[in-house]
Amino acid sequence: MKSLASKLAPKAVEKLIPYQSARRIGGSGHLWLNANELESSCQYGDESKGRNDVYNRYPDFLPHDIAVEYQAYCEQASGALGCETVAVRGADEAIDLLIRTFCQPGNDQIMVCPPTYGMYEFCADAFSVNTLAVPLLDNFQLDVAAIKAQLADTSLLFLCSPNNPTSNTIHHHDIVELLEASKASTLIVVDEAYIEFAPETSVLHLMVQYPHLIVIRTLSKAFGLASIRCGFLMADESVMSYVARLIAPYPIADPTAEIALKALAPEGLKSMRSQTDELITTREWFISELQALQIVDVVYASATNFVLIHFNTSNSIYDYLLTKGIVTRNQAHESMLEHCVRISIGSKNSMLETLNALQQYQ
Numbered sequence: 001m002k003s004l005a006s007k008l009a010p011k012a013v014e015k016l017i018p019y020q021s022a023r024r025i026g027g028s029g030h031l032w033l034n035a036n037e038l039e040s041s042c043q044y045g046d047e048s049k050g051r052n053d054v055y056n057r058y059p060d061f062l063p064h065d066i067a068v069e070y071q072a073y074c075e076q077a078s079g080a081l082g083c084e085t086v087a088v089r090g091a092d093e094a095i096d097l098l099i100r101t102f103c104q105p106g107n108d109q110i111m112v113c114p115p116t117y118g119m120y121e122f123c124a125d126a127f128s129v130n131t132l133a134v135p136l137l138d139n140f141q142l143d144v145a146a147i148k149a150q151l152a153d154t155s156l157l158f159l160c161s162p163n164n165p166t167s168n169t170i171h172h173h174d175i176v177e178l179l180e181a182s183k184a185s186t187l188i189v190v191d192e193a194y195i196e197f198a199p200e201t202s203v204l205h206l207m208v209q210y211p212h213l214i215v216i217r218t219l220s221k222a223f224g225l226a227s228i229r230c231g232f233l234m235a236d237e238s239v240m241s242y243v244a245r246l247i248a249p250y251p252i253a254d255p256t257a258e259i260a261l262k263a264l265a266p267e268g269l270k271s272m273r274s275q276t277d278e279l280i281t282t283r284e285w286f287i288s289e290l291q292a293l294q295i296v297d298v299v300y301a302s303a304t305n306f307v308l309i310h311f312n313t314s315n316s317i318y319d320y321l322l323t324k325g326i327v328t329r330n331q332a333h334e335s336m337l338e339h340c341v342r343i344s345i346g347s348k349n350s351m352l353e354t355l356n357a358l359q360q361y362q
């Protein structure tokens with residue numbers, strides 16, 4: 001039977017043969033003169049440390065070892081997944097790749113549930129793909145009935161859980177209901193960029209049952225590695241066989257791969273988990289202190305490394321904090337989030353300074 005991925009992939013993608021980079025073609029020999037690289041250059045590294053410390057050679061055409069380590073990390077929590085994993089340049093690249101793989105410009109559409117992460121719509125716009133918005137309900141949960149009503153015309157549905165900027169997780173039963181309803185029409189992408197802050201809510205274990213579920217992850221948040229640009233796309237082989245055709249020839253730079261491997265080794269995971277615990281403690285303390293402030297209307301419960309605050313003043317708290325040298329994220333332009341500011345959780349000292357500034361507001 002034809003997979004949903006093969007039904008959705010436009011003809012142009014169907015016909016694509018992945019770019020045959022020198023590293024992909026490979027070969028065996030003792031002289032490597034096939035990629036127009038300089039044969040020796042230790043100008044920026046230390047050749048005595050071996051391949052990983054010199055940068056004259058192109059990296060793997062698809063870095064297999066980080067993908068294997070990342071999948072092992074996920075399987076510790078979710079059991080055997082039966083999916084494939086590829087490393088990409090941040091979760092943002094995964095979003096872009098999925099739209100370019102499964103949507104035809106001017107023809108297809110994606111669905112998003114705002115307020116949510118802006119890159120889904122941005123990537124669709126950049127590729128002339130229409131975005132249908134089905135807003136979240138007042139409690140920031142999905143409007144399942146409205147989504148189901150429009151699935152038939154939607155190639156990709158992007159869900160974000162925990163969601164940025166609302167900081168809540170999406171009900172598991174709603175995701176399952178949508179997976180059931182979309183089997184013949186729509187690939188469902190769950191963006192789990194913040195999942196380490198609520199690991200028990202991951203939908204990864206559902207991949208065995210639903211081959212049209214795609215999960216996006218990143219090392220930018222709980223792992224604290226935003227600058228190395230490393231994320232992961234996890235999907236069934238039927239989906240991945242199309243995505244793989246569009247992946248750039250050498251997506252992950254060697255220094256990124258080296259750091260990612262350290263982060264995914266047992267010591268790295270241990271340190272990520274203890275930093276996450278510490279951040280959650282700081283976040284909960286910060287929330288309780290905020291709730292005591294007169295200018296605060298609501299601090300939404302958070303399953304992320306940030307908090308969303310609804311202030312009860314029409315003045316911009318975002319602008320006020322800027323005058324104190326504190327840069328936060330103004331959400332006032334988003335429908336449903338008037339008077340809201342999103343604040344990332346930093347060190348206890350940073351949060352104390354922010355709290356002091358808010359206490360001084362009058």
Ligand SMILES: Cc1ncc(COP(=O)(O)O)c(C=O)c1O
Nearest residue numbers: 090091092117164193218220231
């Ligand atoms: C929900 C969500 N997905 C993806 C990203 C991008 O992640 P990356 O840094 O891996 O590109 C972000 C960044 O803020 C995000 O909030």
